[in-house]
Structures are given as structure tokens and as C-alpha cells.
Amino acid sequence: MMMTLWGRKSSINVQKVLWILAELGLLEGRDFERIDAGLQFGVNKTPEFLALNPNGLVPTLRDGELVLWESNSILRYLAHKYADRNRFSVDTVAMAASDKWLDWQLSTLWPALRIPFLGLTRVPEAERDYLAIHKAFQESNRLLGILDAVLSKQSYCSGSNFHLGDIALTLCVKRWHMLSDQYPDKTGPRAELHHIARWYDQICKSTQLTKAVE
DSSP states (O other): OOEEEEOOTTOHHHHHHHHHHHHTTOOBTTTEEEEOOSGGGOOTTSHHHHHHOTTOOSOEEEETTEEEESHHHHHHHHHHHTGGGOSSOOOHHHHHHHHHHHHHIIIIIHHHHHHHHHHHHTSOGGGOOHHHHHHHHHHHHHHHHHHHHHHTTSSBTTBSSOOHHHHHHHHHHHHHHHHHHHOHHHHOOOOOOHHHHHHHHHHHHHSSHHHHHO
């Protein structure tokens, strides 16, 4: 049975899954089916979807009898399932080094960056809290400075090789760039983080990122 992925392509969490599928050489329509869900597409609040994912969120992945939600859990599952393709090492140390960044992205970076992202792209202008947006974007600058310091000593977030943590973090950095490019007067200045710039450029040139966000 072909894997099924529910989620719209604009979602950061769906993009994580689409990106790893592309890195693993898996093609939509051949190796997996994708069903648009969430926001304007609906679907995610139907009884059928909620039976799969009671959170009513995307992405949701079904692979045979297994149903998974939580994007970073899906990344880990796919890396292990297709370990024979040698794209992402599932060695204990390599996975642990990546896992800490997956957890940091969800627990620390995204909660800060999510405030300006949703505030400037989803909330109607009359309802925006510009003080909170500015404060949270500047906190994102500080947090990304932590990543920048790590990248001053190594090529990728978890070491010398591209791994799952880089997927989650790159998609956050892409939105960090977009927000300050499109709303500079609302976010305040974007920090000059040269090691992140090097890392981001390297990933754009050497991975399947564009297939995940096209």
C-alpha cells in the first residue's frame, strides 16, 4: 500500500516531511500520495481525519497500519525506515546529535518565531500586536545566534553531515528571512549571522530543499 501524507505544501511542518521524502528519492504519485489538508483545504476537521489524528493538524502520515503525526516524529521514522538509502545516518550518536536540534526547534526557536510569522501572515492587520511581533522577532535573532555560534565550528547543526535537524532549522531560517525582508519595519533589524548564512546557502545548493517548498 502506498504511503499517504495529508497536508498543504505551505505548512512548515508538511514541508519538513516533503523535504525528507525528496532527499530519500521518494516521489509523489509513485511512492506516496499527498492530500491537501488544512486552512483553505479543510479536511483536517472531518471525522475521518480526526480518527487518524485527533489533533486535527497536519502533517499526518499513514504507512500501512501505522499512522503518525508530529512532523519531527515522521522525520525520524522515515530516516529509520529508509536507512538503507544512506542519506541520514541512524547511528545512535548521529541521531542523538540531530535529535537535540529537532527538539530545540520545536520547544525553543519556533515558539518565538511563530509569533511574528502568524502575526504578520495570518492575523488581520487591525488585530496585530506589533509590540509582541517585534519583541519575538528580536528574540528569534538571539536564539539563532546560538545556532550561529555552533555553526562557526562545524558544517551542519549536528556535525559534519546534513541531518534531520538541519531540515527543521532551515525551514525556520527561511521564514526568518522572509519576515524581515517583507516586514522590516515591523520586525526590526535581522541579526547578521554569517555562519548561518554560509550554512543556509550550502543547504540550498546541495539538497532537495526546493522540491519541498516549490
